[in-house]
Amino acid sequence: MKSAGVPTVFIIDDDRGMRQAVQDLVESVGLRAESFATALEFLSRQTPSEPSCLVLDVRLPQMSGLDFQRRLTEIG
Amino acid sequence: LKIQQAELQRQWQYLAEAQRLCQSGIFGWKVSNGELVWSDETYKILGFTRETNPRIDQFFDRIHPEDRERLRELRDRSAQNGTDFDVEHRILLPDGVIRYVHVVAHAGTDHSGNREYVGIVSDITERKRAEDERQALSRDLKESNARLEEAQRVAHVGYWEWDLKTGDVIWSDETYRIFGLNPQERRMHLSMIREMVHPEDREALYSGVDVELDAGVQPVAEFRIVTPNGDVRTVHAITSRLWSTMPADSKDWESERPYKLFGTVQDVSELKRATEALQQNQFYISEGQRLAHMGSWAFNASGHYWSEELYKIYGLDPQDGAPTVEQYLTLIHPKDRASMAETIRRMQEEHCGFDQIERIVRPDGQLRYVRAVAVPVMEQGTCKGFIGTTMDVTEQELLTQELRRERAYLAEAQSLTHIGSWVTNFATGQVLHLSDEVYRLHGFEPNQGQITLERFWDTVHPDDAPVVKATVKNAIDTRTDYDVPEYRVRLPDGSIRFLRTSGRPTGSGEIGEYIGITMDVTERKRAEEERERLRQLEADLAHINRVNMMGELAAALAHEIKQPIAASITSANALLRWLAHNPPDLERARTAAARIEQDANRAADVINSLRSFYRTGTPAERQLVDVKEIIGEMTVLLRIEADRHSVTIHRALEADVPKVLANRVQLQQVLMNLMLNAIEAMKETGGYLTIGSRATPEGHLVVSISDTGVGLPAGRSEQIFDAFHTTKPQGTGMGLTITRSIVESYGGRVWATVNEGAGASFHFTLPGESEARI
Numbered sequence: 065m066k067s068a069g070v071p072t073v074f075i076i077d078d079d080r081g082m083r084q085a086v087q088d089l090v091e092s093v094g095l096r097a098e099s100f101a102t103a104l105e106f107l108s109r110q111t112p113s114e115p116s117c118l119v120l121d122v123r124l125p126q127m128s129g130l131d132f133q134r135r136l137t138e139i140g
Numbered sequence: 141l142k143i144q145q146a147e148l149q150r151q152w153q154y155l156a157e158a159q160r161l162c163q164s165g166i167f168g169w170k171v172s173n174g175e176l177v178w179s180d181e182t183y184k185i186l187g188f189t190r191e192t193n194p195r196i197d198q199f200f201d202r203i204h205p206e207d208r209e210r211l212r213e214l215r216d217r218s219a220q221n222g223t224d225f226d227v228e229h230r231i232l233l234p235d236g237v238i239r240y241v242h243v244v245a246h247a248g249t250d251h252s253g254n255r256e257y258v259g260i261v262s263d264i265t266e267r268k269r270a271e272d273e274r275q276a277l278s279r280d281l282k283e284s285n286a287r288l289e290e291a292q293r294v295a296h297v298g299y300w301e302w303d304l305k306t307g308d309v310i311w312s313d314e315t316y317r318i319f320g321l322n323p324q325e326r327r328m329h330l331s332m333i334r335e336m337v338h339p340e341d342r343e344a345l346y347s348g349v350d351v352e353l354d355a356g357v358q359p360v361a362e363f364r365i366v367t368p369n370g371d372v373r374t375v376h377a378i379t380s381r382l383w384s385t386m387p388a389d390s391k392d393w394e395s396e397r398p399y400k401l402f403g404t405v406q407d408v409s410e411l412k413r414a415t416e417a418l419q420q421n422q423f424y425i426s427e428g429q430r431l432a433h434m435g436s437w438a439f440n441a442s443g444h445y446w447s448e449e450l451y452k453i454y455g456l457d458p459q460d461g462a463p464t465v466e467q468y469l470t471l472i473h474p475k476d477r478a479s480m481a482e483t484i485r486r487m488q489e490e491h492c493g494f495d496q497i498e499r500i501v502r503p504d505g506q507l508r509y510v511r512a513v514a515v516p517v518m519e520q521g522t523c524k525g526f527i528g529t530t531m532d533v534t535e536q537e538l539l540t541q542e543l544r545r546e547r548a549y550l551a552e553a554q555s556l557t558h559i560g561s562w563v564t565n566f567a568t569g570q571v572l573h574l575s576d577e578v579y580r581l582h583g584f585e586p587n588q589g590q591i592t593l594e595r596f597w598d599t600v601h602p603d604d605a606p607v608v609k610a611t612v613k614n615a616i617d618t619r620t621d622y623d624v625p626e627y628r629v630r631l632p633d634g635s636i637r638f639l640r641t642s643g644r645p646t647g648s649g650e651i652g653e654y655i656g657i658t659m660d661v662t663e664r665k666r667a668e669e670e671r672e673r674l675r676q677l678e679a680d681l682a683h684i685n686r687v688n689m690m691g692e693l694a695a696a697l698a699h700e701i702k703q704p705i706a707a708s709i710t711s712a713n714a715l716l717r718w719l720a721h722n723p724p725d726l727e728r729a730r731t732a733a734a735r736i737e738q739d740a741n742r743a744a745d746v747i748n749s750l751r752s753f754y755r756t757g758t759p760a761e762r763q764l765v766d767v768k769e770i771i772g773e774m775t776v777l778l779r780i781e782a783d784r785h786s787v788t789i790h791r792a793l794e795a796d797v798p799k800v801l802a803n804r805v806q807l808q809q810v811l812m813n814l815m816l817n818a819i820e821a822m823k824e825t826g827g828y829l830t831i832g833s834r835a836t837p838e839g840h841l842v843v844s845i846s847d848t849g850v851g852l853p854a855g856r857s858e859q860i861f862d863a864f865h866t867t868k869p870q871g872t873g874m875g876l877t878i879t880r881s882i883v884e885s886y887g888g889r890v891w892a893t894v895n896e897g898a899g900a901s902f903h904f905t906l907p908g909e910s911e912a913r914i
Contacts, residue, residue, distance in 0.1 A: 079703050081739045085710035088732055092717035092725075 075099040076106050076132070077121040086119055103132040156180055164262040169196065169245070171219045171255045185241060185263045187233040204230035204238060222247040222255050228264065240268040289313055296407035302330070303400050309333070318375060318407045320367025338364035338372065349379060353401075362408065374412045379403035433532035437462070440517065440525025453510060453532045455502030473499035473507065491516045491523040497533060509537035551576055558660035566616055567652025569593045581639060581660055583631035601628035601636070612643070616652050619645055626661060638662040678881055682809060685878050689812055690750065696780030700746050704739035711735045749773055749808075764799045764909060765807060767841060771831055774811045778819065786826030787819050787847075794834045798841050798908035806882045813875045814845040814902045821849025821899060839908035840888075846901040852894055860892065879904075 073090045075097060077083040083099045090097035100106040103120075104127055122129035156179065159165055165182025169175070174196040183190055186202055196215070203211050207229035218225055226244045233239065245259030289312070292298055298315025302308075309330060313323035319336055337345055341363035352359040359379045364372050380402055426448055429435055435450025446462040454471055456463065463471070465484055472480045476498040486492050493515040500508050514528035554560055560578030564571045571593055576586035582599045584591055600608055604627040615622035623642035631637055643656030690697070715732035718725040775789050782789050800807075811831075818829045827848035834842050852860065861876045876890075883890045883904045890904040 079707065081704055081707040081735065081742065082710070084735060085707040085714065085732075085739070088728070088735070089710050089714040089717070092714045092721075092728065 070094070070096050071117060072096040072098060073117045073119060074106060075119045076101075076103055076129070077119075078102060079121070082121070090119075103127040103129070103135075106132075107135075162262070164260050167245075167259055167261055169257040169259075170250070171257065182261055185239070185261055186231060187237075187239075202231045202233070204232045206230070218245075218247070218257070219255070238265075239263060240265045293317070296410075297404055298406075299402065299404045300328075301400055301402050305399055315405055318373065318405055319365060320369060320371060320373075336365050336367070338366055340364070353379070353381065373407055373409040376406045376408045377403055434529055435531075436527070436529045438525065438527045450530055453508070453530060454500060455504055455506065471500050471502070473501055475499070487514060487516075487526060491518075493526070493528075497537065507534075508532055509534045555580075558663075560658045561656070562658065563646060563653070563655045564593060565650060565653040566593070566612055567650075572653070573655075578658055581637070581658055582629055583633075583637075599629045599631075601630055604628050608641075612654075615643065615654075619651075621645075626665070638665045678878070681874055682806075682878050682882070685813070685874050686805075686809055689809075689816060689875075692816065693777070693781055696784060697746070697750065697777070699780050700777070701743050704742040704746075708736045708739040708743070711739065746777070749777065762801050762803050765802050765804055766799050767797065767807065767833055767843060767906075768793050770804065770807050770811060771833065771843075774808060774815060775831070778812070778815050781816070782819055782829065785819055785823050787822050788828050789815075790828060790830040792830055792832035794832075797833050797835045798839055800841055800886070800906045801909060802886060802906065810879050810882050810904065811843070811845075813879045814904075817875065817902070818845050818847035818849065818899075821847045821851075823849075825849065827899070835908070836905070841906045841908060842903060843906075844901050844903045846895060847899040848895070848897070849899045851898065852892055852900045861890070 073095050075083055075086045075090070077086065077099070078101050080101070083101070087097040087099045100109070120129045120132065127135070155166075159179055159181035163181070163185065165185050166179040167182050168177035176194040176196060176199065178186075178188075178194055180190065183192070183194075186199065188194060188198075188202075192198070200208060200211065200215075211227070211229055214225055214227055217223070224244075224246050226242075228240065228242050231239050231241055240263070242262040242264045243259060244262075245257040247255060247257050250256050292312055292314035296314065296318060298312045298318050300312065300315050301310040303310075307330070309328040311319075311324075311328055316323045316325065319333075334342065334346070345361055345363045348361060349359045360377070361379075362374060362376050364374050366372055381400070429447055429449035430452075433449070433453065435453050436447045437450055438445040444462040446458070448458060451458045454463075456471075469477055469481055469484075480498055483494050483496065487494060493513070495511070495513045497509055497511045500510055502508060509532070510530050511533045512528065512530045514526050516526050517524045554575050554577035558577065558581065560581050561573070561575045562571070562578050563573035569592065571590060574591070579586040579588070579591070582596055584595075597605065597609070608624050608627050611622050611624050621642065621644040623640075625640050626638055627641070628636050629639055638661045639658055640661045641656060641658040643654035646653045646655045711732045715729050715736065718729040718732060771791065771793065775791065779789065815829065815831065822829070825848075828846075830844075830846045832844045832846075836842055861880045880890050883906070886906050888904055888906040890902065893901045893903070895901055
């Protein structure tokens with residue numbers, strides 16, 4: 065999926081309908097998109113060093129969006 | 141001459157002596173001059189002195205006046221014809237003595253040719269008296285013989301004689317009659333008599349008589365005879381020997397032996413029949429008394445009689461005889477004794493009869509009821525005693541008492557339940573039975589006497605009467621049962637009572653004759669109305685409860701609706717962009733459109749599932765529902781709320797649980813109440829909500845909602861279901877109450893338990909599909 069020069073937008077939302085809609089919108093403007101149901105799923109798949117755009121739902125199961133943001137700041 | 145004269149003298153003396161001995165005198169009668177010559181004895185017989193010079197006139201004076209005329213005729217005839225005569229007549233002496241004389245005279249002539257009679261006059265007074273006596277005797281004998289005959293005839297007693305020497309048999313007239321013969325129609329022989337004795341009795345009779353005669357006993361025998369025309373008669377015979385009446389000093393050998401058998405024979409057929417009939421009657425009477433448990437008694441001047449059965453009724457021994465009044469009173473039950481003593485006193489003093497039931501206590505302690513009836517025996521205005529009967533009526537009395545009791549119970553039961561019973565003939569208007577309760581139900585007094593059918597109809601409300609009458613008429617026409625479930629009657633005070641009445645034709649076969657009940661359904665009617673009012677109230681409360689719950693869920697629900705809408709809007713943006721591509725990416729646009737539809741539907745579903753919650757009024761009809769489906773819906777609705785409080789919902793649903801017949805909204809409400817409560821209990825701590833469902837062996841459905849929250853208030857696991865009991869600051873306290881009322885309306889049950897680890901569990905059951913109550 066990855067191609068140089070095109071930034072990837074990561075989407076984290078537990079609502080499958082919302083997740084798919086956002087991913088589709090991102091892709092319709094020519095960007096790459098990857099979606100995850102939970103923050104933990106995202107963390108287990110992605111290395112934080114890779115610069116990216118993140119669409120984050122605040123209300124998430126297990127780890128809320130705000131907690132996740134704090135976690136990202138910690139990691140740097 | 142001297143010798144001749146002496147000889148003559150002597151002969152004369154002989155003659156005089158002979159005359160004296162035979163009481164006869166000699167006389168001569170010269171017809172021509174009426175001169176008489178008498179011997180001394182003649183003087184004596186005729187009562188004249190020797191000095192008298194008798195003349196015929198003087199003689200006639202002495203003749204009894206009644207005989208005088210007869211003698212004169214005889215004298216004149218004799219004087220004329222000169223015939224001999226022989227006459228008897230009486231003479232009347234101057235002292236009044238009457239003498240009978242017999243005069244015999246022979247006619248002759250004297251030496252000068254004049255007619256003269258010579259005759260003898262004999263005194264026959266003695267002979268005449270003896271003859272009279274003999275005649276009187278003979279007359280008496282004849283009379284007494286006739287009386288004897290009559291007596292024999294009347295008493296049916298005859299006699300017989302058997303001359304042992306000659307073998308002659310003599311029967312009296314009655315004996316002939318008894319044997320069915322005409323009196324003295326023929327001479328009887330022993331062999332003939334033997335033939336007439338009934339063959340079965342013959343041997344015993346003859347051998348018995350002989351034996352007894354030899355033993356010197358007077359045989360008495362009863363045997364049957366057969367008359368010539370075939371009648372069988374029973375006779376009673378007594379035989380005795382007649383001994384010779386010859387003087388004892390005659391040396392006749394026969395005097396030592398009986399020369400005759402004499403006997404009487406009496407026809408006792410009638411007596412025997414009467415006796416047998418009497419015995420039979422007595423047997424019938426005593427048997428009748430025994431069967432009827434009835435004894436009889438008589439009390440009069442000659443004593444006190446008790447029948448056998450009467451002794452038995454009182455448990456007394458007939459050997460002891462009838463009891464005295466005092467003894468009798470000891471047999472009466474103590475509670476009835478005084479009144480019985482009074483009854484007997486009145487009977488004796490005022491000669492009143494009586495008829496009453498009293499209790500007696502037999503000597504063995506057994507209590508019996510007897511009905512005693514007594515009547516005075518009046519003869520020409522005076523009381524000659526009393527007769528009466530006593531009947532053991534214990535069984536009837538106990539039955540009567542039981543019947544009375546049962547009737548009282550029935551009346552009581554009718555009065556308690558307000559159900560009356562009746563039997564009436566609608567065709568004839570005849571009222572055959574009416575229990576007191578029927579009177580009361582229609583506003584009458586039970587003791588006001590028989591009430592016509594018409595008056596009952598008059599109490600029925602005018603609006604209802606035609607319907608009731610039509611129903612009854614139709615039932616009569618078709619000879620079927622009828623039931624009028626509800627009609628109104630107007631009571632005298634103007635109030636209205638609701639009644640129900642049903643009837644069925646009696647078994648009598650009479651057209652229009654019905655037996656039935658009428659019951660007061662006013663209370664039921666009021667209760668129904670009350671129930672309906674409560675149901676409405678409950679529905680209203682349930683609605684409030686639902687609205688409240690929606691209020692609590694508003695934030696979560698808003699999110700639940702907003703999310704698919706937001707997704708739809710985002711998808712719509714994407715769709716527009718895919719169309720704006722050159723060339724438009726139709727494939728991606730179609731995918732986005734499909735997603736829009738899907739998300740919009742999702743939002744619509746949520747709204748739909750909420751809409752019924754806001755609806756007011758009575759819940760819709762019940763239908764077969766799968767509880768797992770409803771649990772799924774509720775889990776979706778409550779997910780956001782659960783998330784908000786860090787509550788995770790687990791579902792532990794058995795695959796094979798029965799469907800239930802229920803109203804969907806009510807079931808949703810129950811689940812939502814219990815799940816919201818569970819989330820509430822974990823509001824501060826978060827935790828797990830586990831919802832499970834399973835089937836019981838009986839096929840019921842059990843749903844359990846467990847939490848890991850604060851648990852139940854200690855010892856108040858039942859109280860929490862009470863109305864207005866709440867632990868929540870904003871709670872109405874209606875949630876669990878409504879839950880319980882809904883579950884119980886399905887015949888189910890709801891209860892709470894404390895979990896082993898933490899928190900509480902709420903369970904409810906619902907009858908499986910097959911048992912569900914609709």
